[in-house]
Amino acid sequence: MMQPTDVATTIDAAGWSGANGDVWAQEWQRTDRSFADLSVHLNRAVREAMASGPIAVADVGCGAGGTALAAASANPQAQVTGIDISPALIAVAQARAGATPNIRFVAAAVEAAIGAAGPFDLIMSRHGVMFFDDPLDAFTHLRTATRPGGRLVFSCFRAAADNGWARETMAAVGEALPASDGYAPGPFAFADETFVRGLLAGAGWVEVNARPVDFAYRAGAGDDPVADAVGFFGRIGPAARALKVAAPAERAAILERVRALCAARMRDGHVDFPAAAWIWSARNPH
Incomplete structure (x- = not known):
């Protein structure tokens, strides 16, 4: 296993730093819209986890910056750092942020940026943490970049079978549903509650809690x-x-x-x- 300072992995760098990231950057308004109903719940959870006053916040896999911008608005004294491997997505996030004084965006793999930019009081992510090659190593690394008592908040999909947008489109194109147990990097990698609970505990996190949220995916x-x-x-x-x-x-x-x-x-x-x-x-x- 890699040492926590390496987390070599993260995302399929060739895809997300290139073609995949470019498409998501071009489609950021529609992808943000698809997650808008979920973001209401996630942003509330982030606000509840944020301490008042000057704090440091990291948004892992920040994409086009929506979650980072919401956090920066919720606490103007927070310094929010959004990290994503896609230069195209970071360019969109920077344009959206404009002159917002308490936010910055970094185009880099998580392992190259999280330690240098930390330590953080809060690490958060909207569906940006399901792509690690070695998730135990990755979440251990994220914890070491967090101050004592610091918080972690992230969202991820439940099983593909529970997500009508995936289940129905997969059926329409003849694609089989992914397994709902075990781990393989991808959108449904953290569908299994028991697996993720054990993963976070194994990485040293405590007070681990999972809340299911059903939402309307607007296509x-x-x-x-x-x-x-x-x-x-x-x-x-x-x-x-x-x-x-x-x-x-x-x-x-x-x-x-x-x-x-x-x-x-x-x-x-x-x-x-x-x-x-x-x-x-x-x-x-x-």
Whole structure:
């Protein structure tokens, strides 16, 4: 196992520092919208974990910066550092932050930035911690970058079977659901509550708590919500993966199945799918 100061891993660097990160940067408004209902709960949990006064906060896998910006607004005396491996996402986050004085963003792998920027009073993440090659080593490293008594708050998906946006789009494109137990880096890596609880305890965190949150995953809105949702799913998620490898003759059929799926989910001018997440919290005792 790597030493905690190495955490070599983190995310698929070749993908997220390049093409994957570029797509998420281009789609940041729609991805933020898809998580907006969850972010209400996560941002509340972050506020509850934040001490008042001058503190240091890290947002791991900060993406386009929405969670970091919410934290910076909640405590103007906090210094918030958002870290993401994608330069394109960091550029979006910096543009959104503008002249906000108590926030900065760093384009780097977590292991290259978290120790140098810490120690932190709070480490948080919105769905940014499920991609570590060695999660035990990674969460140990995150804890060593946290001050004694400091907090950890993050969200992650529950099982794919509990997430209608994934379950239904996977079925539409003929993709099998991922296993809900064990660990493999990816969106559903932390679906298993028992695994994550043991992981955090093994990394030295205490007062480990998991809260399930059900939320509406908004895929489409605007003048043509169905077309908007199809466009979104064509860029990110199971349908995007299927389209990438499909023969040209198969693409139209895949898009039609996704369109029918989104049309069936159309309600009140929006295309929403059921989604399920965990919000985890823990404390560094040392």
